[in-house]
Amino acid sequence: MSIFNTPSQPQGLAGQFAADSAYAAVDVFIGTGGDGHCHPGATRPFGMVQLGPDTQHRHHRQAYPWCAGYRYEDDSILGFSHTHFSGTGHGDLGDVLLMPFTGPTRLEPGYPERALSGYRSRFSHEQERAQPGYYAVRLLDHEVDVELTCSDRVGLHRYHFEPGAQPKLLLDLRSSVYHHPGKNLWSRLRLRTPQLLTGMRETRGWAAGRQLFFAIEFARPLARHEFHNTETDVEYRGFRTPGREPHQKRVLEGRALVAAFEFDIPADQQLLLKVGISAVSEEGAIANLAELPGWDFEAQRQAAAQAWADTLAVLDIAADPALRSSLYTAHYHACQAPSLFMDLDGRYRGPDNAVHQAQDFGPGFRYHSTFSLWDTYRALHPWLLLTQSGERNSDFINSLLASQRHSPHGILPVWQFHGLETWCMIGYHALPVIADAYLKGLRGFDAQAALAAMQASAEYAPYGGIGDYLQYGYVPFDKEGEGASKTLEYSFDDWTLARMAEALGEDSLAARYYLRAQSFRQLLDPATGFVRGKSSEGQFRLPFDPTAAGYGSDYTEGSAWQYSWYMPHDCAALVGNLGGDAGLVQRLDQIFEAETNPKMYSHMEDISGLIGHYAHGNEPSHHIAYLYAYAGAPWKTQQRLSQILPMQYASGPAGLAGNDDLGQMSAWLLFTALGLYPVAPGSNEYVIGRPFVQRASLTLPNGRVFTVRAEGLGPGHDYIGAVHLNGQAHDVSYLRHADLMAGGELVFSMQAEPNRAWASAPAARPYSQTPYPAA
């Protein structure tokens, strides 16, 4: 008997949601296969816990396809762990892996291809359900149904055993996502009472020296436990700790801990337990358990579902059912990170790996982490500014500022999770996030302190060749890898600082950074039209291969074909370098229409979703289709988006062409489907693309409603004939943020043929930098 076969179907849709509700439209499995790297586990909006299945195998160490710990293509489950990224291109987490089982105790996971060779179990998608805040699956080999839900900091497990089966549970502290030998630095287990187990693990994975504490409360007392340490490669393990036999040990520490638990056979065949996590201490994890009182699984599941329903409610979409599902799912994915990372009492761990108190930074402040800034400054943070409260967005900014204050380097986060810096990717993209928020009116943070933190980050010489950048005016390839892409992104980031400084009346700082923002011009090669790496002696790299990408090249996760068009604050310079509007249009067409070998970029995991050289699966391409508008050819933008969106997004597990990157891929979809895209955060403009929805209404944080409507939308009607904002003709290819925030209606008249005249005049084009100052 399984919950998947019973008439009451507790694993079905949470009761209060209609089949046509936004909640029901979310397909948690989108992006959990293919290259999406999304995770189907239970989580709350921006929650600290992401509780769900891990399917990776021990041989998958540091294996890119298993970044999320789960792949839809797998057919066996290792266990259920409490932290996961959704959509990253590098991996870690998978903390506190629990696995209910029956029969003999097996301490090793075994092999996917050999049933019962270990504790892992086969499963079938037929007996697997996931909805926002809920995950359920049947473990076929153990005949156990697993249901999971969570609050912000606590995971709640409910297991259903077969009648008469003795419930057993395995806890494997050796296991993590993206594992490798030596990753576990230390760990502890401590049985405090027959109903309370605590512990910690310290790892060197993506982040170094990461400590994760936990507290597991069992709804019924343990009947028996075993603590094991399976490490073998250590010279000295210390004196014998109390307890000769594994079941006599109440405390154990080491690098390879695994525990097994047995419970008396329950009358209701159910076993419930909850797991609180903390970055601070075991006591913090215990205290966090108070967030989820009692043992009413259904009530907790409903609460989690309601939190998601409230989050989804800002978006009201009328569209083709598949697209509507993709869009609500995209919003679901967009609302997972930055995630809360703070104990109930306000304590958190910062980039100095020390414990801090949120109250010291301001009343009500909630520290968040998991900032994938290279990805998310582009469209995710702009999307969150439109859909989340000022409090939540201010928490994000203040978390960046708190992190800067705690940083041993004194700089803002680059790629941070669980409070710790990973130094992943390039740029100082906290700057556009902060500047964009400030320029769009967010005021829940200290703007002067923010400006100082931004400046400290932009001038920290040891990081990413900034010293060379300041000395040479660009990042020379003989000094620092990936100098071309760094110069481009630093230039944009500098411009956002200048914009904010100007808004704050810091004119001389603004002037200096407006000048820095032009640094990218040093690498423009008018002869080829590309942005090229340049040596410290001023010579472009020779020979020049515009398809060279990634490590050892001048471009980060990309090639000159993908990166050369990134000066969103000054597309006029791009147009100039390519000999005018026609040159840009021609080059953009070349990008999309090139005959490229699909394996050309296969050495770079993140370069996926290819259309010619256009790689939608990675962020450097995300703005490219919108660049036609800067050349006065918005109809070509419309054409390319019509080509891209249906190809790169779909229903089902393989529905994302590349890593979701903590919501950036999803935010691109959301903006693009609504006909808008924030090409240059900090400009307070959205470039108009074309809508894909019949209608979409956004309930903005100020309470107003902004609606996009597409008249005449239908197969073959890919082009804009006209645009009206609140009934007035809108003949420019951008929308100002203020106009959006005022609420109202943007109506697109769609047609089969392009309207080449619309928004083609120079004055109708999106923002671009003022002319380059004379030297």
Added chain:
Amino acid sequence: MSIFNTPSQPQGLAGQFAADSAYAAVDVFIGTGGDGHCHPGATRPFGMVQLGPDTQHRHHRQAYPWCAGYRYEDDSILGFSHTHFSGTGHGDLGDVLLMPFTGPTRLEPGYPERALSGYRSRFSHEQERAQPGYYAVRLLDHEVDVELTCSDRVGLHRYHFEPGAQPKLLLDLRSSVYHHPGKNLWSRLRLRTPQLLTGMRETRGWAAGRQLFFAIEFARPLARHEFHNTETDVEYRGFRTPGREPHQKRVLEGRALVAAFEFDIPADQQLLLKVGISAVSEEGAIANLAELPGWDFEAQRQAAAQAWADTLAVLDIAADPALRSSLYTAHYHACQAPSLFMDLDGRYRGPDNAVHQAQDFGPGFRYHSTFSLWDTYRALHPWLLLTQSGERNSDFINSLLASQRHSPHGILPVWQFHGLETWCMIGYHALPVIADAYLKGLRGFDAQAALAAMQASAEYAPYGGIGDYLQYGYVPFDKEGEGASKTLEYSFDDWTLARMAEALGEDSLAARYYLRAQSFRQLLDPATGFVRGKSSEGQFRLPFDPTAAGYGSDYTEGSAWQYSWYMPHDCAALVGNLGGDAGLVQRLDQIFEAETNPKMYSHMEDISGLIGHYAHGNEPSHHIAYLYAYAGAPWKTQQRLSQILPMQYASGPAGLAGNDDLGQMSAWLLFTALGLYPVAPGSNEYVIGRPFVQRASLTLPNGRVFTVRAEGLGPGHDYIGAVHLNGQAHDVSYLRHADLMAGGELVFSMQAEPNRAWASAPAARPYSQTPYPAA
């Protein structure tokens, strides 16, 4: 030019102390060679910092002779680290190793036998000085004079460089005492300003998961630094951290960190720096620096010296100069542990490896750690009760109680340092420490809570076969190793609990533990007279080898020849088992007079100082010479002590026959030289041996003075003729604690021939347990 050659001789005796002062009498080098394992570094009484030279070599991994990190026999110095044990039989510490140097930077220590093969340097005892709170040496290869002093939590370094030499400094976080591969779990370095460096190291040595944080303040700004990570055996080291070159890195973490620093050439040729340590955090270490303000090295040296002079002042000794020096040095050694282990703000780390606040345990409470209880419950803690304030002794007891409250096992410390349990040695000897203190009138702790903590410890089944002990009435050898010694020591510990329970009016608890205290009788073998291991089926181990010792035997660091006489609360049982007084005397004589092969116990490092089977170098023998008094033959005790003391204690580095064991060897000497020994802590009696001093006055914590005087002492006058307490004939072979604390004078009349009548009557013998209750 060296400070060792200048007229002012700053390395000489601190100015205010006369050549015949107690301070001047301390020879810090006693026990730093041979088997003493003492460390000559600078420390305050019971201080947290023990700052001094390490001479061990990387090949000395886990090498018993280098437990202290320094051996007088060595001729080269690796560096100066901030934590050391003094006298242990197992090793760890050696944290924050600093080494000043000149010339090329060498990141590896090199080899003692090859000068300048690394950063280590040759030295000569001719140019080495140490006094309490002060250490100085010339580094011959670098031509640098090093002076060290400290406060409780801060080490102060002063280096003298040759004129024109550029000062350099190495910090090696890879190094520690008793090192082994994999010991370093993690470490961090962080340059906060050119004058402030912080960091941490986490190790799995004697204690597991030990974290030690530090803050180094330089008196002058660094001119240059380099941070290196030399680890090679790790699959994944994470993304590149800021700073391409070692000198550009301001932060580094990893398992094998080493740093080098350069300073501008100073006009005064001096470089000063201070190092604060903390178990809590880098911020804690920085805050602890406030304890040692300014840069006046001489003033700090004087303050440290004065703290020792005050500590030594309770003892006024007239004796042969060599013995007098040994005794003041013994008191110096006795006043190093338990040591303070708490930040200035009251935070400390407990056995749960979590941070606690001293104020939560009571106002004024100072947490102490480094409890070598198997050693120190015997004579060290009784000595400290006589010589330290009630506040200090209460801090010790409350530290034990706090540790029990924090313990994941809920039990009192066994062998604890830096707040963490090591599970070293056997027994639950916090019980006699607490009971003895309570019975002797110490009231600065919650006695009922203490009794509960003692009971929890004595009944914790998973530890050391206690479950079996409770089940079988002894620890069977087929269940648990070293069952005979465990049964003996548990029995004694139980008796101390009973004594304290009785004093608190907990009669039924007392009765139960008085019964448990007789458990040792299960292992008495009247046929052989030995205490023997017994199986769970009640059979003595066969074949029986009374010289079998240590691992795999029934005795801990000893044999039946050493262990069978340990029932100090019930020597009557021992007498009974050996057929009466004569039997005991005969057996004791056999112990001392056996023709033993010196290599008989060479497989056991701690069994040293042999006289027959008597091994003064280890604790199980410490009371044996006093047992004659229980057989009515105190003159034989006098005879044996006359034999033991001159043989086992001497001037000079090899002056201790065995590990000092955090002061136990020293406390034996102190008590014995005064003619007294606490054979059974908890009995409130000292067994009278014979004095070795002309006169010694103890200024007691209650302000009274107790004086021992030996009339007629001289060569060949080894025997007591008569004893008078305050003028009254004292014809028993023990002294009650109350009589001692009342102050007064105990006068021994020494003579060449034994007075066999003195204290020979049954009523004149020391305390022994009441007859065994009928079953």
